[in-house]
Amino acid sequence: MRKPLIDSQVFKQRRDLLAKSMEKNSALVVPAHPELIRNNDVHHPYRQSTNMFYLTGFEEAESVLVFVPDSDKPATLFVRKKDPLKETWDGFLYGVDGAKEAFQVDQTFPIDDLEAELPKLLAERSLLYFSQNHDPDFDQTMNGILKRVRALRGRSGEGNLPIHDSYPLIGEQRLIKSEFEQGELRKACKISSEAHIEVIKATRPGINERALHGLFIKEIMQRGAAREGYGTIVATGNNAVTLHYVFNDCDLQDGDVLLIDAGAEYHYYTGDITRSYPVNGEFTGAQRDLYQAVLQVQKDIIEMIQPGVKFNELQDQTYEKLLDALLQLKILKGDREALLKENAQRKYYPHGVSHYLGSDVHDSGTRKVNGEFRPLEAGMCFTVEPGLYVAANDETAPAEFRGIGIRIEDNILVTPTGHENMTQSCPKEVDDLESLIGSGSDIWAGTVS
Ligand SMILES: [Mn+2]
Structure with a gap:
């Protein structure tokens, strides 16, 4: 029974x-x-x-x-x-x-x-x-x-x-999560976060993307998750430039930045976390600059979140801030207003900053009511996921940025007075990541040449 x-x-x-x-x-x-x-x-x-x-x-x-x-x-x-x-x-x-x-x-x-x-x-x-x-x-x-x-x-x-x-x-x-549902979602986020940490600790050059994918599944299931909330993306180096990379079968190269987008499904609620970090445990100057730019945008957008703010405001601010970062890093050059008008940032950031999160990773609920963007309300949960992706074959970008894809994604609950980052426990500061990468015991001993 x-x-x-x-x-x-x-x-x-x-x-x-x-x-x-x-x-x-x-x-x-x-x-x-x-x-x-x-x-x-x-x-x-x-x-x-x-x-x-x-x-x-x-x-x-x-x-x-x-x-x-x-x-x-x-x-x-x-x-x-x-x-x-x-x-x-x-x-x-x-x-x-x-x-x-x-x-x-x-x-x-x-x-x-x-x-x-x-x-x-x-x-x-x-x-x-x-x-x-x-x-x-x-x-x-x-x-x-x-x-x-x-x-x-x-x-x-x-x-x-x-x-x-x-x-x-x-x-x-489903859009407005009850107290009980918030608890379930928090648990899914916690499991996801803990599994990401274990994957970060086990990362080192020479490991296959697929092995890290397997490790993520092991870690979430060990903690009671029934399955992944969606197809995990483990993308090293230039693979991270493909937004929904599905192959997960390349070896991690020394010098690559790795992007992992993965979440645990627990009681039909799912987390959705992305982390990006250097395979060898140390950001190069260019990797760090690109990473810090995305991280700052992500933090700024999360800070904006409170009841009454509208989704399009989050999206527009993300575009502006990422464009400023691209100009500062000299990945884009030219007049700011003209570039903004032509959505030049979209070449390096072709997706949206957010989607609802809940029982489905792209959860139900409308963005607009009667044609107007709806204000955020307490109990809504969604992702904040800015990114910058510079393709290896992009001749117009400075060479040191080519072949790097960065996305940083957390799961945010709107509260009556502001917001709660439900994936706060998953490290994203440069120093925290650098000390964590590869710091676990060598679980791959004898399996990698
Ligand atoms: Mn997402």
Whole structure:
């Protein structure tokens, strides 16, 4: 017998809160993430869809939540039946009765009955929240169900059940983290930070990017994380100039700066930290200058964060400050205002300064409300991640900066009076990094020539 990952009361409270934002007499349908086949009968590792987990805590595939607040039985879960033979192969299933009890929903049905039962739950409703175009198979199932709903509505004159996308509805709630959620996120950030420190301690020339990636996974799992929150980037030297570098298979060269962007997922919350530092433990003059410039921008932007400030203000300030740094380092030359107007800094900083962070690394919630950038509010969490990336083949940049990519990323919670850096414990000052790099015991002994 397995137990829910966290107290099921949490999910009931989330559903009760969501009910307040839903239109009168509406219904919400949230399906599980589909299983993805790797080959034959072997699947990719399964992770529940974030919205499904957020509202139920239920981690099994082939399940569907139906939530109808204005009814006797608001929360219905469709789940796989218990199946001794299948469980022999793939492990425990809660089943229809087990899921009802463990997850505190009002009723459960076998998933095989979805097409028979769901139309009845929807027929009398005025609006359906459902997000299409994530899973073609489920879209097809829903099309059949909605046809059946229309038939059940008969001559009522109501026609098709209108559909609103459920993502903005749920996203708005996920955007503001409750005290409990802040605690979970803090834990994910702490695990991420500790794992980064272990990786920094184990870094030295000759190690493969992949070995450091493996070490990061070991360190987060040892601390209770289920998995990474996203594909880890371990990029040495010029590889760091590729923003979402995926190969992680090069040897670290003496003299390289290494960029590691990695986060632990704990209880479906994820950290997202990036650190950049010299493989051999000592910044060269040019590496240090570039690094300090990015670090200063990062600190300045974090200092700005408090309720009421707007995202575009953080972004605009990042652009201006990075442009000033590029001018000072003589990577860019010319008239400041003219360069700013043509967004010249984007050549060296092609991404944004921030994204929401939570159960997904790029978490849900809108940046704008009614077309206007929204002010920051207490309980929002997001990254601050300025960077500068100078490609090895950039003939216009001074030679000493070529082949260096720097990004420094922390995870910031907006508090009622300002902000909290949830990844503060991960070192980023030059001196702290230099004394930490390669300082661990030699865990690679005998594996590297
Ligand atoms: Mn990020």
